[in-house]
Amino acid sequence: MSDTDAPQTSAQRGGRPRDPELDEAIIIATRRRLVEDGYSRMNIGDIATDAGVTRPTVYRRWPGKFDLVMDALDWGFRAQRNSYPTTSLEDVPPQQALTEAIKRLDPCYFNPDAMVLMGNFMAEVRRTPELLAMVCEHAVEPRVRLLEGVLSSLQERGHVRDDVDVRTISTMCFGAYFAAFLRNDDHADGLAERLSSTIWPAIAVPGDAA
Template identity: 65%
Template sequence: MTEKAVRTDPHKDSEADTGTRGGRPRDPSLDDAIIQATRRRLVVDGYSKMTLGDIAADAGVTRPTLYRRWPGKFELVVDALDFGFRAQRATYPDLELAKLRPFEAFAEAIRRVDPCYFNPDAMILMGNFMGETFRTPELLEIVREHAVEPRVNLVEGVLKDLQSRGEVRQDIDTHTVATLCFGSYYAAFLRGDSDREDLAEKVAATLWPGLAVERT
C-alpha cells in the first residue's frame, strides 16, 4: 500500500483532523499510546525491522491516525526519542550541583549520565541505534546530540566548576574523564553487572583521588 493510499484509506478511526478542515481536537491519549508503542518496538524489533503497521496495531489505532501526526517512521521515532529524553530530565532530583560538596557533585553528575536512569531498556535501544550506523546514520546523530552529549557535558561542566572552585586539578582532561564516566555504564552492562545502584559512587570514588586537589 502506498503512502497516498494510506492517507486516503476510507476506513478511518473516529478522530478527525484539526486545522482548516475543522474537526475534533487531537486526542493526546492516542499520541501517548503511539509514542509508547514506538518506544517498545524500537527495543523489540529495532529501527529497521519495526513497521508503522505494527506500531498502529500495538497502539490500537489505524495507520491513517499515524500519518495525520507523522509523515513517516523516522519522524515518529525522533519524537519517541525526544519523549524519553524529556522524561529522563524530569526524573532528575532537583539539586543544584554547584552547592553540593565536591565529591557529592561529581558522583551525582555520574549518576545522571546513566543511560538507564529513566528507561531500563536504554542499553538495548542504544545498541540498536549503533547498529543503524550504516543504514540510518542520521538516527545515531540525533541520539548523540540529544542523549549523549547533554549527559557527558553535564559531567564536564561539574568538573570545570570544581576546577574554578579549586577542588579539582587544573591539568585534568575533563572531556576524557566525562567519556570514561559515560562508558562505565556500557562496560558494566556488557560485563553482566546487574547492580548499578551504587555504580556512580564506585566510579567517582575510583577517579576522585586522581582528580582532587591535594590538601596539606
C-alpha cells in the same frame, strides 16, 4: 519548553495543536517497538496498533518513523530529567555532585531497556548511518554534557584541578556503563559511587582530594 510540559512532536512544532495523551501513547508504543523489533523491522502499522490509533493518525503527526524515533528519544531524555532529584548539584559537596552527575550518565537511569536500544541503534550504522548520528545528538551528548558541565563548574569553584580534561573524564564514565553491561555486571549497582571514589582523588585539588 520546560521539562514539565507535555512532549512536543515535530508536527506540533509546526503549530497545529494535538492531543498530548495521544501523542504520548504513540511515543511509548514507538519506544517499545524499538526494543522489541529494532529500527529496521519496526513499522508504523504495528506502532499504531499498539497505541490504539490508526496509521493516518500517526502520519498526521510525523512524516515517517525516523522523525517519530527522534521525538521518542527526546521524550525519554525529558522524562529522565524530570525524575532527577530537585536539589541543585551546586548545593551539595563537590564529590557528591560528581557522583550524582555520573549517575545521570547511565543510559538505563530512566529506561531499563536502554542498553538494548543502544545496541539496536549501533547495529543500524551501515543501513541508516544518520540514525546513530541522531542518537548521539539526542540521547548521548545531552547526558555527557551534564557531567562535563558539573566538572567545569567544579573547576571554576576551585574544587577540581584546572588541567583536568573534563571531556575525557566524562567519556570514560559514560563508557563504563557499557563495559559493565557487557561484562554481565549489575551496571547500575553502585557503579557511580565506585567511579567517583576512584576518579575524585586524581582530579580534585589537594584540599578536596582527601
